Amino acid sequence: MKIEALKKRLDRNRPMTSVTIRIPEDVIEDLKRLAPLLGFSGYQPLIRAYIGQGLRADLERFESETVTALIASLKRRGVSDEIIHEALNEVVHS
Template sequence: MKVETLKKRLDKNRPMITITIRIPEDVIEDLKRVAPLLGFSGYQSLARAYIGQGLRADLERLEGDTVSALIASLKRLGVSDEVIQEALSEVAEC
């Protein structure tokens, strides 16, 4: 994830949207019980954290798959490992 994207994600004043989602009662009770033990002010904060955590993991996996596919394609097209590594290093600095 790029630094700028990460900074935006950490901004506490990001715009929020209200949604309605149906979740089993026992799951909500578990969230309410676990939230204070993990230092969250309430179960909704914990639910948002769980959603964000799963989303970040999926985004990283999916973006990683795209990068891996691109690298494989470049190698098939004859681009040297040195050039690929140089490009990856350059992108990592951004």
């Protein structure tokens, strides 16, 4: 994830929206029990943390798969490993 996008994700004052989701009662009870043990003020922040963790993992996985596919495509078109490496370094360090 790029630095600017990460900074936005860490902003506690970013806009929020309400959603309704059906979750089994026993799961909610477990979340309520675990939240304070994990340092959360309630079960809803814990749910948001769990969603955020899964979302970041999936975004990283799909972004990584896209970059890997792009590199393979460039190699098939004759772009050298050296040029690909230079381009990747430029993107990472910009």
